[in-house]
Amino acid sequence: MVETRSGAPKAGAGRPATIVDIAAAAGVSKSTVSLVLRGSPLVKAETREKVERVIERYGYVYNRGAANLRKATSSFVGLLISDLMNPFFTELAVGVEDALYRLGFVPILANTNEDLERQAHVLRSLREHNLAGVIMSPARGSRAWDLANLPTRSVPTVITMRRVEGSPLPYVGPDNRAGSRKATEHLIGLGHRRIAYVGGYASITTQQERIAGWRDALHAAGLPADHSLIFESMPTRAGGLEAAATMLASSRRPTAIVCYNDVVAIGATRAIAEAGLVVGRDVAVVGFDDIAEAADNNPPLTTIDAGTRGIGQRAAEVLLGLIHGADPAEVGHVGETRLVVRASSGAGPAPQTSNTPAQPAALKIGASA
Amino acid sequence: MVETRSGAPKAGAGRPATIVDIAAAAGVSKSTVSLVLRGSPLVKAETREKVERVIERYGYVYNRGAANLRKATSSFVGLLISDLMNPFFTELAVGVEDALYRLGFVPILANTNEDLERQAHVLRSLREHNLAGVIMSPARGSRAWDLANLPTRSVPTVITMRRVEGSPLPYVGPDNRAGSRKATEHLIGLGHRRIAYVGGYASITTQQERIAGWRDALHAAGLPADHSLIFESMPTRAGGLEAAATMLASSRRPTAIVCYNDVVAIGATRAIAEAGLVVGRDVAVVGFDDIAEAADNNPPLTTIDAGTRGIGQRAAEVLLGLIHGADPAEVGHVGETRLVVRASSGAGPAPQTSNTPAQPAALKIGASA
DNA sequence: CTGAAAGCGCTTACAG
DNA sequence: CTGAAAGCGCTTACAG
DSSP states (O other): OOOOSOSOOOSOSSSOOOHHHHHHHHTSOHHHHHHHHTTOTTSOHHHHHHHHHHHHHHTOOOOHHHHHHHHTOOSEEEEEESOTTSHHHHHHHHHHHHHHHHTTOEEEEEEOTTOHHHHHHHHHHHHTTTOSEEEEOOOTTOOHHHHHTSOSSOOOEEEESSOOTTOOSOEEEEOHHHHHHHHHHHHHHTTOOOEEEEOBOTTSHHHHHHHHHHHHHHHHTTOOOOGGGEEOBOSSHHHHHHHHHHHHTSSSOOSEEEESSHHHHHHHHHHHHHTTOOBTTTBEEEOSBOOHHHHHSSSOOBEEEOOHHHHHHHHHHHHHHHHTTOOGGGOOEEEOOEEEOOGGGTOSSOTTTOOSOSSOOOOOOOSOO | OOOOSOSOOOSOSSSOOOHHHHHHHHTSOHHHHHHHHTTOTTSOHHHHHHHHHHHHHHTOOOOHHHHHHHHTOOSEEEEEESOTTSHHHHHHHHHHHHHHHHTTOEEEEEEOTTOHHHHHHHHHHHHTTTOSEEEEOOOTTOOHHHHHTSOSSOOOEEEESSOOTTOOSOEEEEOHHHHHHHHHHHHHHTTOOOEEEEOBOTTSHHHHHHHHHHHHHHHHTTOOOOGGGEEOBOSSHHHHHHHHHHHHTSSSOOSEEEESSHHHHHHHHHHHHHTTOOBTTTBEEEOSBOOHHHHHSSSOOBEEEOOHHHHHHHHHHHHHHHHTTOOGGGOOEEEOOEEEOOGGGTOSSOTTTOOSOSSOOOOOOOSOO
16 A cells, blocks of 8 residues: 655654554554544553654644544544623533533534524524534523434534523433522511512513412412512513512512513612612612622622532433433433522521622732832 | 446435546546536536535535545634633624634534643644644643644644744734823823723733833823832622722722723622722722623723624634735734723713613513513 | 546544 | 554546
8 A cells, every 4th residue: 555645654744644654654554543542452562662652753744624523433523502792601601611622622613693594594504513412401492303404414513501492402401490490488487478570571481480489389388479579571681670670560569570580670679769768778679690790790689509510510411311312302401509698588698788708708819010 | 347336325324425436427437526616617507506516415515524535625724712701702603603713613602611631632633633723822821832742743723812022923803001001090080190000910811912002101191100009800790809909998999990801890880889999080990891791880880892703803804815815924913902981980871879770771571471 | 617536634444 | 452445525636
């Protein structure tokens, strides 16, 4: 067999070394080099070392693309995030990203920005990259069909944070219903009898589950949970502010609110303060997610820790299972939630003044120049 | 020539169609199919249509990996973000991501998390993926050398937001010095004479540039700008809170502060409120970046719009230029900044009560269930 | 305008 | 334990 490129197996001269160069320089075949690269135990230690020295000397860089072509499977995983600007999803993305690298995958990011068309477009274009799998938080309004036309030969896919009705794809997310119930029970335990639900879109399963949890707790306590106590809004600070303001103006003002998420809750605390009321004393507020800002809010937010980072990590692990042949119907995961009590519900430290940071102060760098 | 795989060029049977299948079904050679796929004008319209019909019928999916192998250049771009949990960098990432897709690239995400080792590791492992280029905000403490050992044959790279001393790589970022100067001049214009600088790490060029801008303005106005007026901290809410608290306790308390960034400024407004003072009246605050939260803060933050999204987009464009052979020494870009006046500096609407949102209220969804 | 051949840098059976 | 051959799915000159 004639090795194609010019006889000189020397490095330099621009052209990056290939296994053919390494093989020639080490005096072995390229099969052997390939085995060394993949750490096969078939290779004699002496041979391995010889080859490794040459690899080192040549500064050889493995061409994963070429390998993938032959193996017909890449190490790329599509990471589709519905709204990366939302700190909650950022945290999810960070969790997934971190886990993917640890598992030997490389994430291709796409921020679909809650846009179904964009999501479809990305999904279509990613097919050309021979993904090992996909992890996605579906854009608002995604139907099972939107996720079904992913690939020709199906790419293992897990959906996170938002269920998609009728989709057979495994779902990984927090237990929204139980979490919301815990939040509500916390307020009931503090003596509240009129508890509103603020924020979120009805069109998302997350919202439906969280409202269900709120209802569960209220029904169990024999308290009202009717439509007049639900104030939906965009899942943003501005949305929370607006919805809470509407709630405050309602007749028979509730004394406590369970919010769709932390961002909404932060907006709500703003609305309450602006109405001249004290959060935690006049109106108790509980959020959901426990994003980083929750502890820094004024007052610090009582909330439900959704274990977001862990959800991201779990999603990556579930995907790995899928790739290894696990049954999609059996690997879904619903994560535990945890109540985190801070001042905004009036149960934490110093609810009236809200001056105490709920977490240890950050490392003090000092006031030097 | 004998087409390899089994004679049947029919779809189905699992195995995805290749250009060989398409060629056989369309009665042309695979060269022609390849030309059609790349939209070559060489192909007769009639032939093109025939081939396209077959492609459609077979649900053929282009294998970009195989193409890249032959072309020795991929459409992947490494996107290394120093701290994705920081809303500022999230915005940068979103800007870059969006632009990359528009330019026909696909971003491989890596959150280096301010960790030099992790950055080095990622950089090394990405070499195997034959990237078309890299866009990165360097991790804190990156030296030119950390970025120099990227690839064997150099991959076009642009660094954003933080300069790296001595690196020949093109830099794209906002004009920190001019922006900080504008912020300071705004405060001087409001009559302040003792203006502190709060937050940030001395080890980052961004900090050095912003402090320089603060000094420029103070010197020009004949005002003090000595070390005792600088209160550094971690670039976080908690850091800003802490540094501002230290400042408030200092002798001859400043009446205004220029902050390293918005996150620090938000923490500072918290510290000021907790000290029983009114932001904008007792102490004026200006941030930097204009992240989404700035407008939602209480009070809304006067800040410097760094055009973050645009910086991200510009970085992608500069990278494209580099790939097309532009001279790295000539394509760097320093973006304009813009003062955004809101209540926190005492110059916006209703500085005493801070009740007026600085932006139009979000779409009201209403209070239905 | 279209086709036959070679090649991109690997991996995968298959021998030995 | 190692090597020779074929092949992954494309693109690229080169003919015609």
